[in-house]
Structures are given as C-alpha cells and as structure tokens.
Amino acid sequence: xxxxxxxxxxxxxxxxxxxxxxxxxxxxxxxxxxxxxxxxxxxxxxxxxxxxxxxxxxxxxxxxxxxxxxxxxxxxxxxxxxxxxxxxxxxxxxxxxxxxxxxxxxxxxxxxxxxxxxxxxxxxxxxxxxxxxxxxxxxxxxxxxxxxxxxxxxxxxxxxxx
Amino acid sequence: xxxxxxxxxxxxxxxxxxxxxxxxxxxxxxxxxxxxxxxxxxxxxxxxxxxxxxxxxxxxxxxxxxxxxxxxxxxxxxxxxxxxxxxxxxxxxxxxxxxxxxxxxxxxxxxxxxxxxxxxxxxxxxxxxxxxxxxxxxxxxxxxxxxxxxxxxxxxxxxxxx
Numbered sequence: 639x640x641x642x643x644x645x646x647x648x649x650x651x652x653x654x655x656x657x658x659x660x661x662x663x664x665x666x667x668x669x670x671x672x673x674x675x676x677x678x679x680x681x682x683x684x685x686x687x688x689x690x691x692x693x694x695x696x697x698x699x700x701x702x703x704x705x706x707x708x709x710x711x712x713x714x715x716x717x718x719x720x721x722x723x724x725x726x727x728x729x730x731x732x733x734x735x736x737x738x739x740x741x742x743x744x745x746x747x748x749x750x751x752x753x754x755x756x757x758x759x760x761x762x763x764x765x766x767x768x769x770x771x772x773x774x775x776x777x778x779x780x781x782x783x784x785x786x787x788x789x790x791x792x793x794x795x796x797x798x799x800x
Numbered sequence: 801x802x803x804x805x806x807x808x809x810x811x812x813x814x815x816x817x818x819x820x821x822x823x824x825x826x827x828x829x830x831x832x833x834x835x836x837x838x839x840x841x842x843x844x845x846x847x848x849x850x851x852x853x854x855x856x857x858x859x860x861x862x863x864x865x866x867x868x869x870x871x872x873x874x875x876x877x878x879x880x881x882x883x884x885x886x887x888x889x890x891x892x893x894x895x896x897x898x899x900x901x902x903x904x905x906x907x908x909x910x911x912x913x914x915x916x917x918x919x920x921x922x923x924x925x926x927x928x929x930x931x932x933x934x935x936x937x938x939x940x941x942x943x944x945x946x947x948x949x950x951x952x953x954x955x956x957x958x959x960x961x962x
Binding site for chain 2: 650728738753757
C-alpha cells in the first residue's frame with residue numbers, strides 16, 4: 639500500500655507553476671528540469687491532472703502545462719484522487735458471505751460488514767484531512783520555511799520577480 | 801494504492817477465532833473453510849500476524865492458529881501494520897532537492913518539505929482512527945447487527961455454545 643510517486647511530482651509541479659507566475663504554458667522539459675525528473679514520464683504523470691481539471695495542457699512547440707485554477711482551489715485530495723483514482727484503499731471483498739456462511743439468506747448480510755465499516759470510517763478521516771488542505775496552504779508553509787522561494791524560482795526561469 | 805486483501809482476511813480470522821471460543825489451535829483448513837479462502841495462501845497471509853504477536857501458531861497435525869491476546873488488545877492499526885508493514889503510504893522522495901535546486905546548500909532543506917508535512921499529517925489522522933478501533937469494538941458491532949452470530953459459529957464448528 640503505497641501512494642504513487644506521481645502525487646509528489648504533481649503537487650510540486652502545481653507549486654512550481656504558481657511560483658513561476660507566467661501566463662503561457664510551461665513545457666514538460668522546464669517542469670522536469672525543476673526537480674530533475676524524467677520528462678516523458680512526468681508528462682504521463684501529469685495527464686490525469688488535466689483530466690481532473692487541475693491543469694490545462696496545450697499541444698505544439700510552445701505547448702505545455704498551466705494551472706487550470708488557483709492553488710486555493712486545489713486540495714491534496716484533488717491531487718491524490720487525480721493520480722490514484724477515486725477507489726478507497728480498503729476494498730472489502732465480502733468474504734463474510736462465503737464459506738460456511740454461503741447458504742445464509744441474503745437478509746443476513748443486509749447490514750454492512752463491521753470490519754468494512756470500521757476500515758472505511760478510518761479512511762474517511764484521512765480523506766477529510768486531505769480535502770481540508772489546499773495547495774495554497776501548503777505553498778504558504780513552504781514560503782514561510784524558505785522566504786524568497788518565489789523570487790528565486792523566477793530568477794531561475796527568467797520570469798519577472800514578484 | 802490499495803490495501804492488501806490480507807487485512808480483510810486477517811481481521812475476519814481474528815473474529816472467527818474469538819467466536820469459536822476454543823482453547824486448542826484452529827487449523828488453517830478450518831479457518832479457510834469459514835470464508836471460502838485458499839488455505840495455503842491464507843496460511844501465508846496469517847504469518848505476519850504471528851510475527852506481530854497477534855496470533856500464535858503451532859506446527860504439526862493438531863497445529864494451527866490461536867489468538868495471542870484478546871480482541872480488546874488488537875486494533876485495526878495492529879492488523880494493518882502487521883500485513884502492510886510500518887511504512888507510510890506517502891513516501892516523500894525529496895525531489896525538491898534535485899534539478900534546479902541541486903546546488904542549494906543543505907541548510908535550505910533543513911525544514912521538512914511542506915508537501916510531505918501535509919501529506920503525513922493527513923495520513924496520521926487515518927492511522928489514529930485505525931489505532932482507536934479495537935477488534936473487540938468491531939466484533940461488538942458485528943454481533944449487534946447479527947445477534948446470535950457467536951452461537952451460530954459454535955454450532956458450525958461443533959464447539960460448545962456460549
């Protein structure tokens with residue numbers, strides 16, 4: 639049970655796009671250079687974010703990625719769901735209905751499995767916490783810890799300082 | 801990102817062992833028959849629970865599994881950790897230290913990555929919720945929903961009714 643590295647990559651790229659503060663699309667090559675990532679694989683990892691309406695992508699020579707909405711409107715849950723899909727980590731296979739229980743009438747299993755209920759309730763706490771964290775809040779923390787980060791990024795990429 | 805089916809199997813087997821209420825070890829074959837599971841694979845899935853001190857296993861013809869402690873002393877977090885290991889689902893690879901940032905002095909990265917911090921804080925909520933749920937509580941819910949479950953299990957397995 640491990641979250642794809644794409645979640646880390648995607649979250650960093652969203653922050654980077656915000657820090658760059660440019661209007662035109664940013665190429666995969668530039669984003670990949672930001673964190674030393676393999677461009678083709680990064681491009682593949684960012685596609686689900688386009689599908690989820692977090693990024694927009696433009697094809698062509700001057701193409702690339704742009705934020706589709708502000709960091710305040712993107713939560714960690716949005717990023718996780720885009721990359722990992724909406725399925726819960728705990729997938730109950732209803733084994734309680736098999737084996738010695740297989741001949742029980744369906745009514746016996748009308749109430750949800752207590753193990754499934756407890757596992758899902760716990761997982762919901764995680765998803766709630768992820769949904770309560772916007773990338774804007776994450777970014778604010780990053781800048782608190784490293785003041786001048788935004789200006790530094792713009793110097794590197796040759797875009798006007800904030 | 802999916803939790804192994806072994807977590808569902810293990811939790812159900814712990815409840816089953818409690819319901820059976822026998823003193824001697826219960827064979828893998830009997831446990832597997834309870835939920836229609838493949839015996840050899842179930843045996844493999846339950847080994848980490850022995851290592852974690854949740855079950856004890858006895859070899860030999862009359863061997864099998866026993867609960868090593870009461871359901872009140874086993875949490876969903878114990879079961880998850882036994883099967884999935886202690887590693888967090890989100891594994892930060894510190895990509896922020898690569899690419900254009902690679903020449904920065906180490907002091908720049910002394911503060912933890914804000915993305916990692918936020919992801920871990922959310923995951924901690926999940927793990928806290930799992931640690932707060934004992935199998936005794938799960939079992940109480942199961943019996944509330946299906947009164948007579950314990951007696952039924954003992955009838956099936958030919959052990960004395962509670």
